[in-house]
Amino acid sequence: MNKRAALLLLIIGIFAYGINYGTAFANSIEERNRPEKACSEEFEKYRKKLDDRVLKDIVKSYSLDLSGFQEFTNRELDLKVGDSMNDHSDQISLQHLFVGGSIGSMRLFLENSLEGTRGYFLYKRVDGNxxxxxxxxxxxxWVVMTVDEKKADKLEQKPFNWDKCAD
Incomplete structure (x- = not known):
């Protein structure tokens, strides 16, 4: 009986060691070859190029003039610690616009910053419009007064190749 118990404990010990060793080994490889670290600058250039192409297409299709407008990101509309919701209802009223999917980034342009009274929210739907x-x-x-959608090309772009900079 003691031999069986000892053998069973030995097998469990070897099994547990193998699982832990494999997990530790996998984590170290993952940390060493994380594509986000190796490719972040290149990916940002790739994403910016796509965003610029999308914006150019939208501006052209609506013949917009964005001079005098300031662009805001969703992150810039987030309240800071200590900000009162009552004092920043204008920012809060814009945040819902950024919900949903798009090709490229959704873009918010406000005339005369948050103090102005006019703005545009632009994006390319997943279907290309x-x-x-x-x-x-x-x-x-801030209130959405009109929504206009125009048929447009999807702007196909090759997926980013994470493998090319995994070294």
Missing amino acids: NVLKVLNKMGNI
Whole structure:
């Protein structure tokens, strides 16, 4: 009986060691070859190029002039620690626009920054159509006044090749 128990404990010990060794080995390889670290700058260039192509296509399709407009990202609309929701209802009223999918980034342009009264929200739907939402500020709240969608090309782009910079 003691031999069987000892043999069983030995097998369990070897099995446990093998699992832990394999996990530790896999993690070290993953940490060493993380493509995000190796390719982050190159991927940002790739993404910016796509965003620029999308914006150019949308601006052309609507004949927009964005001079005098300032671009805001979703992250810039986030409240900071200590900010009162009542004092920043204009920012909060814009955040819902960034929900959903798009080809490239969704882009928000406001005339005269958050103090202005007019803006555009632009994006390319996943099906390729261009979307323009015209915004007006009423009191402290930004309101979507019109939504216009135009048929457009999908702007096919090759997927980013993470393997090319995995070294």
